[in-house]
Amino acid sequence: MSRTKPLDGELLRIRDEIHGYAKEFGLDFYEVRFEVCDYDTINILAAQGGFPSRYPHWRFGMDYDQLSKGYAYGLQKIYEMVINTNPCYAYLLNANHLVDQKIVMAHVYGHADFFKNNAWFANTDRNMLAVMANHGTKIRRYMERYGQNRVEEFIDRVNSIENLIDVGMLFETPESRRQSEERMKVAREEIANLSDDRSNALKSFMRSKDRKEGSAPQQVIEESADLREKKINYPRDIMHYLLENAPLEEWEADILGILRDEAYYYLPQRLTKIMNEGWASYWHSHIMTTRALKASEIIDYADHHAGVMAMSRQNINPYKIGIELYRDIEYRWNTGRFGKEYNECEDMHLKANWDKKLGLGRQKIFEVRRTHNDVSFIDEFFTPEFCERQQLFTYKFNPRTGRNEIETRDFMDIKNKLLSSLSNFGSPVIEIESGNYQNRGELLLRHVHRGVDLDFGYASDTLKNLYALWKRPVNITSRQEEQNITLSFDGKEFKQTK
Numbered sequence: 174m175s176r177t178k179p180l181d182g183e184l185l186r187i188r189d190e191i192h193g194y195a196k197e198f199g200l201d202f203y204e205v206r207f208e209v210c211d212y213d214t215i216n217i218l219a220a221q222g223g224f225p226s227r228y229p230h231w232r233f234g235m236d237y238d239q240l241s242k243g244y245a246y247g248l249q250k251i252y253e254m255v256i257n258t259n260p261c262y263a264y265l266l267n268a269n270h271l272v273d274q275k276i277v278m279a280h281v282y283g284h285a286d287f288f289k290n291n292a293w294f295a296n297t298d299r300n301m302l303a304v305m306a307n308h309g310t311k312i313r314r315y316m317e318r319y320g321q322n323r324v325e326e327f328i329d330r331v332n333s334i335e336n337l338i339d340v341g342m343l344f345e346t347p348e349s350r351r352q353s354e355e356r357m358k359v360a361r362e363e364i365a366n367l368s369d370d371r372s373n374a375l376k377s378f379m380r381s382k383d384r385k386e387g388s389a390p391q392q393v394i395e396e397s398a399d400l401r402e403k404k405i406n407y408p409r410d411i412m413h414y415l416l417e418n419a420p421l422e423e424w425e426a427d428i429l430g431i432l433r434d435e436a437y438y439y440l441p442q443r444l445t446k447i448m449n450e451g452w453a454s455y456w457h458s459h460i461m462t463t464r465a466l467k468a469s470e471i472i473d474y475a476d477h478h479a480g481v482m483a484m485s486r487q488n489i490n491p492y493k494i495g496i497e498l499y500r501d502i503e504y505r506w507n508t509g510r511f512g513k514e515y516n517e518c519e520d521m522h523l524k525a526n527w528d529k530k531l532g533l534g535r536q537k538i539f540e541v542r543r544t545h546n547d548v549s550f551i552d553e554f555f556t557p558e559f560c561e562r563q564q565l566f567t568y569k570f571n572p573r574t575g576r577n578e579i580e581t582r583d584f585m586d587i588k589n590k591l592l593s594s595l596s597n598f599g600s601p602v603i604e605i606e607s608g609n610y611q612n613r614g615e616l617l618l619r620h621v622h623r624g625v626d627l628d629f630g631y632a633s634d635t636l637k638n639l640y641a642l643w644k645r646p647v648n649i650t651s652r653q654e655e656q657n658i659t660l661s662f663d664g665k666e667f668k669q670t671k
Contacts, residue, residue, distance in 0.1 A: 283453030451495015503534030
């Protein structure tokens with residue numbers, strides 16, 4: 174993108190200064206290349222997921238329009254953007270004050286360290302800048318050949334299922350992933366061959382002139398039993414299952430594979446939003462307050478940092494929750510407020526003044542940064558003391574007063590609600606039950622119920638898109654009010670059965 178330019182002058186000096194502080198504190202990252210751009214360019218980048226070259230799609234234009242209006246009306250402002258590649262590319266807004274540029278650079282180095290060292294990013298493609306550009310070129314060619322509207326419509330359908338992938342695949346290298354996919358392919362072929370053998374045996378039996386009324390060959394009975402017993406562990410990666418089994422044209426399969434690769438690239442960022450932003454915020458705060466700030470910049474820094482950390486009335490602020498949890502972990506491991514002795518202490522005065530002077534806090538947060546994702550981060554380190562200190566609560570709408578009101582301050586209710594919103598990003602967990610439901614080539618999905626009912630409105634829209642890909646009726650089962658319910662779509666109408 175020609176509308177960006179490399180750092181020079183004072184910005185280059187600041188970059189070298191902040192880089193030195195980041196290294197001094199033990200951050201480890203790939204090379205970070207900063208570029209400066211105007212607000213219009215950074216809005217384009219943000220709308221396209223941080224990449225300067227993507228495939229054309231109306232969704233990117235819509236996101237750009239919303240970002241541009243938000244900036245013009247003073248509702249929002251993007252200070253920086255960094256993408257997980259090697260080298261990392263980071264974009265600075267040219268209208269930022271120098272103190273903002275310092276904050277942003279320190280923040281970016283925190284992100285770059287997290288990208289390189291967190292386990293959930295270990296197998297992501299670090300060459301995604303070139304990969305995204307190649308994807309865009311391919312899809313543009315398909316649009317020229319098959320028509321933009323047709324290709325965009327197909328992309329819309331695939332994007333509706335982009336969350337139906339398997340988190341476990343993140344820990345597989347490309348080679349092990351190919352081996353897993355090959356094993357699945359062999360298993361499906363074995364099932365198909367067994368089914369064909371049974372069908373041929375039955376046809377042969379029906380054609381036999383010597384058969385007796387009501388009899389059947391023992392071989393057919395045994396093979397039927399084998400078919401019932403032999404099962405495939407269908408993948409949660411529904412996008413891959415469709416890629417292997419749906420009757421797609423060659424260009425459709427290629428685009429589905431492209432969008433699946435991009436979904437896996439963004440998946441670790443969705444899994445670690447709180448941790449990633451918290452880690453970057455922790456380090457920009459630490460670097461600025463202990464090294465980089467001049468006396469004349471303190472007020473501006475405090476004002477801008479407080480704006481980033483402000484909690485919304487509607488949503489959890491990942492920057493705030495993340496940074497405070499890291500600080501809490503550091504404090505607890507510095508003072509020894511963990512383990513059996515501390516947890517079983519019943520002397521409230523002793524516990525309130527507990528300090529073993531272990532000094533393990535910095536080591537611990539680096540360890541946490543390396544091994545956890547948001548769900549395990551909250552599950553292990555979100556404590557009653559932390560919840561009370563941050564004054565967290567759950568709320569719900571009261572129809573009598575017409576207002577949102579506090580529902581509870583109970584720790585476990587708050588923690589469970591937070592974990593529920595993070596598990597699978599708040600989306601339902603969907604698995605493949607069968608690719609040959611009722612022996613009619615229909616697709617059967619199963620909603621794994623984890624305390625939240627399936628929204629049949631959203632499910633209906635998704636079934637329409639799945640039908641367009643599968644070309645056969647599609648079904649999904651769920652459990653509602655202690656009953657199993659199946660929602661089906663045959664291309665014309667929906668049916669709901671119990």
